Amino acid sequence: MTTHGDEMANGPDGTGGGPLPSGVSADELRARFEAQGQPGLVEERRRDARQARGLYGVFAGVAAVVCLVLMVVRLGQGDALGVWVATYAVGVACGGWGFVLARSGHTRWAMMVTCIGVALAGVGDSPAFR
Incomplete structure (x- = not known):
């Protein structure tokens, strides 16, 4: 110069x-x-973020669908309504919310909410609620 x-x-x-x-x-x-x-470097970071959003979105969607299917199967077997229905319903809601969060780019929140939903579905599937 x-x-x-x-x-x-x-x-x-x-x-x-x-x-x-x-x-x-x-x-x-x-x-x-x-x-x-x-x-x-910029393109690599964008691709990584896109892959993370997709991965967390798929994980949350699968969790919501599994909770919904388990609820339908248990109701179809004639299990009585109880706390387990509420835990599965919260699992479905958390999975759906995790999917929305992942699509909007909030992947950390999406993972946390989805894990909470899966944990609640696991509690609803425990022998204590049969």
């Missing part, structure tokens, strides 16, 4: 590589700046 008199603006000796007040040379700052603009 030059000024009006063809002097280098970065350093006192005109080389442009002199230390700045922070103690870092202009060449080092330039190298750091150029290293930031890696287009492959």
